[in-house]
Structure formats: C-alpha cells, structure tokens
Amino acid sequence: MDTLHAMRVFVRTLELGSLSAAAREFGTTQPTVSKWLAQLERQLRVRLFERSTRGLSPTEQGQRFHADARRVIEQFDAAVGAVQGMTGQAAGLLRINAPVALGQFRINAMVQQFMANHPAIDVELILNDRFVDLVEEAVDVAFRLGGTLPPDAIGRHLATVPRFLVAAPTYLARRGVPVVPDALSAHDFVRFAWTPGNTVDLFRGDEQARLSVSSRFRVNNALAIRDALVLGSGIGVCPDWLVRDLLDSGELVRVLDGWSARAQDLYLLYPSRQFQPLRTRLFIGFAVAQFGGLAGFERGQG
Template sequence: MDKLKAMQTFVQIADAGSLSAAARAQGGSLPAVVRTLALYEAHLGVRLFNRSTRRISLTPDGRQHLASCRQLLGAVAEAEAALREGATQPTGTLTVTAPVLFGQLHVAPAVTRFVQQHPQLQCRVVLLDRVVNLLEEGFDMGLRIGHLDDSSLVARALGEVRRPVVASPAYLARVGQPQHPRDLQQANCIHRIDGRNAWGPFQEHGRLFDVEVSGQLAFNHNAPAVAACVLGGGFGQFFSYQVAAELQRGELVEVLQDFQGPPTPVQVVYPHARLLPVRARLFIDWMRQELAGFAPEAAPQA
C-alpha cells in the first residue's frame, strides 16, 4: 500500500465531504477511493470515518489523524519545493494563532514584515483569547503568554511580561494607595468574566499568593477593562504590554510594586515531534528576533 497516497486520499475525502467527491477531485474512480480508504483503515486499525447512506463524518480518531496528515503532507510538499527553490525560500500557507491584544500590538506587525520578506508565503493569523488546540483546529503554531501545560507541544521562549496592578491617578487620589495586596479585597476591582476573580501571583518573603477580588465592573476583553481603569473605574491587573502606553502617558499608575510576582513567559508553541517545514522554522526565528528582549517594561513612578 502506498501510504502517502492513502493519506492524500484520506485528506481529500475529509475536505470534499464524500467519497464520490474525492474520486472526482482525484480524477479517479469511486471503487478505487473506497478500496484505498478501506486498506488504510485496516492498516491503522481504526475507523477514520462514520459512514451512512447519506453522509460521511470523521471519527474522533479521524479528526486527530487528519491534523497529523496535513502536517506531514505539508512537510513533504515543502521539502519538494525547497529542492526546487534552493531550500531557503518558504512557500505555502502558515496558520498562526495568538491572544487578541498581544496579536494586534505585536504579532500582526511582525507577521506583516515577515511576509514582506517572503513574497511566495501566505500567513493566516487568527486572534483568540482562549487556549487553542493546535492539532484539532488546524494551526501550525501559536503565540502564548503563560506556562505550557500541554506535553504534546514544544515551546520556544520569546520573552516575558509582568502583571502589574494599576489605577488612574484620579482614582488613587480619591481612595488612596493600597499598602498590601490584601487591601484589594475591599477595593473596587475591574476584573475578567472568566469564572475566577483571583489576582496574582504576588510575592512576599519568597512566598507566592493570590487574592480574591470583586468590583462593579467585569469584562470579557482586556481593552475595555483598561479603558475603564483609565476612566477611574477601579483597580485593574493586566499584562504589562496591555497597559504600557497608558503607563507611559501617565493615564495609569502602577501600585504594589514591592509585591510584584515573577514574570510570565511569552512563547511560540507547535506540535511535538513534527518535521517543521521551512516556513515554520523561519517564522520561529523571525519572531525570536522581533520579540528579542521583550521583557517587563519599566513603569513610571507615581
């Protein structure tokens, strides 16, 4: 059995949505497609599709294998293209995900400059404020802020960010400066709608701790929360890049600096044990250069 052809047939069936449509796309016969799929499923020992008289759909094993096949077939195509084009010119499509605000401020400009350097390459950038399953959702790699919990991914460090607590000068003049993170428990805190209202980590005498907060305002995105903080709506805790401009302009002031916890890593992540195509390797190197030295910004003093 030609495994590469079987993978191509499997992907074509999934993309086309039916066996007959895949046969037409191949310019072959329906019996040949059915036979190839049957042999491939027998070889793998799993069912890739649920089939009925009216429709065909991927099984859970099929969805997982589809992402792997796309990666492998993409790497094969890239390897062939590299031989033809001198092994350094990336081609094809690179699909990347990143958090919304970080993506807007830092990733999108860097990707724009990247494709300008490589005119035969296409990049799709999807900005989402949630943890994306790269394999299941068809992403080549993701930019993430935080520690990596998924052992199926490889992480490359790009930099780090802080998580300062901030407020507007007018709000601080009205309510006063908090002296300890525990003071936030009785304060008006602008927080995220994510089911967890704990801020931190803070650090005291080498011990890390969080504090539970509450307040009148909660948002599902950071940009309006920052704007509310600037307007004097209360205290907020954000990643340092999210409030860097406001701190620089003096619209926000950082508090509780003495209790600042350890920085949070910024990483590019991709599926483990994958043969990375040229475009992916070049993109990782590019982002490491673009975000080199991306570190906690120095906050203006109150």
C-alpha cells in the same frame, strides 16, 4: 487527478469531521470536496468514509490511511522546504494563532514585518483566547500565554511577562492610593471573568501576600480591562506589554510599586518538530529574535 491534493483534502476532512468544513478551508464547494474524496477512493480501491444522513465517519481503512497520508504530506512539505531553503525562497500559507489582545498589540505588527521580508508567504492570523487544537485546525504556530500546557505540547519558551497592579490617576485621586497590600480590600478590582475566586497573589522578593478583593466589574477580554482601567473603574493586574504605552503616557500608573503579580510565560507552539515547511521554520526563528528585545517581555529560556 492530483493525488497529493486529494490526500490533503482527505486528511483535513477527517480531522474537521465534515465536508462543509473542509470545503470552507480549501475555498471550494462541498460537492467538489466529495468528488475529490470519491476519486481518491476509486484510485485506492477502498472506502475511506462511511456516509450517512448523520455525516461522515472514517472506516478502519480510512483511519489507517489518515496516519500514513499525513506523514506523506509532511514529508513532501519538508522536501519542498528544503529545496526552497537552498535558494533562500519560502512560499505558501502560514496559519498563526494568538490570544486576541496579544495579537492586536504585538503579533499583528510582527507578522506584517515578516511578510515584508518574505513576499511569497501568505499569512492567516487567527485571534482568539481559547486553546486551539493545532492539528485539527491546521495551525502552523500558536502563541500561548500562561496556563498549563498539554503534556504533548511541542514548542519553545519565548519570554516571561511581568505583571503588576495599575490604575488611572483619576481613580486613585477619587479613592485614595493604597500603600500596603491589605489596603486593596477597600478598592474596586477589575479582573478577568474566568479568573477563579476573589483573591490576588502579590510578591515582593521573598514576601508573598494573598489578598481578598472585591470585583464589581469582570470581563473576559484583556482590551476591555485596559479600557476600563483608563476610564477609572478600579485597580487591575495587567501584563507589562498590555499597558506599557499607557504607563509611558501617564494614563495609568503602577499601584504598590515593588509588588508584582505572578509572571506569565509566553510559548510558541507547533504541531511537530519534524517536517516543518521552510516558512514555519523562518517564522519561528523570526519570532524568537523579535521577543528577545521587545518591550514588556523578558527574554525566554530558549
């Protein structure tokens, strides 16, 4: 029996909470996962899970073994990474998580270049807008835009993202161009569905304006907001990177130039500073270098 592999299966089964989820992650069947776990229990001579019709629950010994097994796996991966680093080689699967729009507009192309530089590294890019648990979902690195980070978050600040008001020239020709912030109240405002309240904060130097806006259209996807604005649905606050090409082409223009919304921070998070495989360390360094000169982003704090 491959004990290290069985330990990996055990750790992920406990973290995912089911045999079927672990089977999907390892690309195998539920009976095979069950067999690996049974072989590991026989080797250890302890029961790691209690099995019932309701599913699996770890025993006291299983909970204790999980922490030790995870540490052994991380140390093994670190040792492999160190050896690979001596030859400049890196291999294995790298799982990356990013918000949907950022992933499509920036991270996807970045990953393709990274893979071209490292032919032995496979990448699984998971795009969603929820805050994933890196440990439970076996994510190696995650890009996070704005929001409050968990107190135990580990990572680095990559960039600051300017945000400002934009609209289509066709909309402004139809509804007029606002020249002062208070004029926004007479316009249609396109916004994220999950944004609380009906106000927008704008800043110009030391000046600040909190304005009431009316939103006939709200949507929970940045790409849909981008499309709606191009179609002339109203005025919206967008990050620079999301609309930079449309501003350059003239399909969108800035509104109330000089006023900006609160900037967003972009972070790169990872489960641990210790025992990072070489592929993870390489990607972190690559991402930091890429965002240092990427249009729509201002260099991070380090």
